[in-house]
Amino acid sequence: MPPRLERDADGLWLSPKGKRKPAPKKDAVPSAPVIEACHVDGCGTPASGPRPAPGMVRVPGSKDGAAAHWYCPGRCAAIARARTDLRNVGGRR
Ligand SMILES: [Zn+2]
Numbered sequence: 217m218p219p220r221l222e223r224d225a226d227g228l229w230l231s232p233k234g235k236r237k238p239a240p241k242k243d244a245v246p247s248a249p250v251i252e253a254c255h256v257d258g259c260g261t262p263a264s265g266p267r268p269a270p271g272m273v274r275v276p277g278s279k280d281g282a283a284a285h286w287y288c289p290g291r292c293a294a295i296a297r298a299r300t301d302l303r304n305v306g307g308r309r
Pocket of ligand 1: 292
């Protein structure tokens with residue numbers, strides 16, 4: 217079984233050997249996600265419903281069955297697309 221990346225309790229990535237890169241001590245909250253959560257109303261809602269707000273972008277789900285979602289245009293849609301691409305690539309094997 218290939219080594220897998222894992223996170224420790226603080227959400228930091230552990231290398232397969234269990235070593236841990238020292239994280240730069242900034243004022244980031246340890247449990248905060250790497251990507252700042254979007255608080256725009258309707259962003260990230262399943263696209264089974266109507267467009268939650270004008271200009272929202274529908275990002276299709278990945279091939280492994282993830283549902284399509286609405287995202288606000290720009291950063292959120294780009295991140296969602298990238299995530300979907302990664303899932304598609306990962307599921308190709
Ligand atoms: Zn958003």
